[in-house]
Amino acid sequence: MKKRRVTITDIARQLNVAPSTVSRALNNHPALRKETKEKVRELAEKLGYEPNLMALSLLRKKSNTIGVIVPEITSHFFSAIITGIQDIVANSEYNIMICLSNESYEEECVIVKKLLKMQVDAVLVSPTSQTETFDHFRTLNNNNIPVIVFDRDCPGFEADKVLVDDYSGAFQAVEYLIASGCTQIAHLGGPLNLSTTKHRLQGYLDALENANMPIIKEHIAHVKGFSTNDGLKPTKKLLHSKCVPDAIFAMNDSIAISAMHIARKMGLEIPGDLSIVGFDDEPNSAYFRPSLSTVWQPVYSIGMLSARIALKRLKSNGMEHSPFRMEIFKPELVVRDSSRKIETKK
Known part of the structure; x- marks a missing residue:
């Protein structure tokens, strides 16, 4: 039989306090006594209480989630970018949700709609090879959800962008x-x-x-x-x-x-x-x-910088008070054995 999830009400019942008191204690409300907060936290830990993140996101209208949309993840290119994103986001209060568009514009639009419903806080996206219009991304911006475009540009769409020359x-x-x-x-x-x-x-x-x-x-x-x-x-x-x-x-x-x-x-x-x-x-x-x-x-750096820009946007309240950034990395030629060597004159 599946074990029932521990709730705030369960903790309140055992301590003989109101559920609102438990909620405030878990959120470190300054109006509560230190002793009350400690009792609530100790019992919550003992019972294995975990907050319902979906309920919290509905209450706060903030999910602490950053959506990442990529065409695929099997190649080193996109897996390295995702690693760069994760390594930066891991040190923040946010989580990432990876979504695959499979190079399909229609699937990309569906993903954006789902992320909107889930109240994600920001979206990092490398558009599909079929994406030629960007109204679905503008919908995110219109809802004060920052969009950071990386790797593949969206000409004419105003957003923070991290690209390669x-x-x-x-x-x-x-x-x-x-x-x-x-x-x-x-x-x-x-x-x-x-x-x-x-x-x-x-x-x-x-x-x-x-x-x-x-x-x-x-x-x-x-x-x-x-x-x-x-x-x-x-x-x-x-x-x-x-x-x-x-x-x-x-x-x-x-x-x-x-x-x-x-x-x-x-x-x-x-x-x-x-x-x-x-x-x-x-x-x-x-x-x-x-x-x-x-x-x-520098694919790993593309991911890291994209994540840093997203976190900075979120810290400054999304789309407000800051011009869009355009960051362009310089690539470098690596000469190996599959091409002729340049003969140097003696």
């Missing part, structure tokens, strides 16, 4: 490939409506233009998702085109790894015949053979 990372990668002697550089980009896709594509294009190299439409392909499987067909198409590339700059490390797999199956040497550069610097990237050149971005 994707343009700079892409430009660095392609500029390096050019300097290493590659002349036919292809790009495997992400879903077209994502801010990260657009910025990395623009970095790729500008690096080519800066070097007075032609932009070949057949060298640009876009994947539908971000897993290794999503990069297989687009890579085959690139490597079977009339103008075969001698380098590929990929949207992320998983897509770069799929490019390495297809290239090997075709008998191409890496980096002799084909240089490959990814983006993200996943932990396993250094241990592939050849090890993967990539663009590092």
Whole structure:
């Protein structure tokens, strides 16, 4: 038989006081005597009393919960961000609730509605690859619930944002490939409506233009998702085109790894015949053979800063009295064995 939960009424009955007295004692009300508070707390601990957080949130209109919406959690990228968030929030009075949108705009809207009903105090979100309108996020702001956007931008939506300079990372990668002697550089980009896709594509294009190299439409392909499987067909198409590339700059490390797999199956040497550069610097990237050149971005720091901004907002009463912050981290190119080395003149 399930044991009944201990309530404030149970404690009041045993001490022969009013339930309101117990409630005030547990909340350290200054009007009560110290002896009364100690008796209530001692009995509450003995009986194993735990406050009903849902009831408290309804009473106070505050849940002490921060919602975190991410497209997925299987990759190192989002799991590291969540770890960064948790490590900051753990030292506060708040808890986090992780919600998965599964790259679905409809699911993201449903999650926002649920978080509103649960009276969460703030929401940290990395939008889906399908999200193009942001009225559901504006609804949160209209209810004085701060929204912190991280990783993927929401252009035109005013909020605190923690992003990475994707343009700079892409430009660095392609500029390096050019300097290493590659002349036919292809790009495997992400879903077209994502801010990260657009910025990395623009970095790729500008690096080519800066070097007075032609932009070949057949060298640009876009994947539908971000897993290794999503990069297989687009890579085959690139490597079977009339103008075969001698380098590929990929949207992320998983897509770069799929490019390495297809290239090997075709008998191409890496980096002799084909240089490959990814983006993200996943932990396993250094241990592939050849090890993967990539663009590092500080994912753990993205999570930590996003959480700090949320807590600061909550401390200053949500949306009031403070301009929105735009924080942009700088990525760094990490050169390994999957790309040609730049020859230095003696």
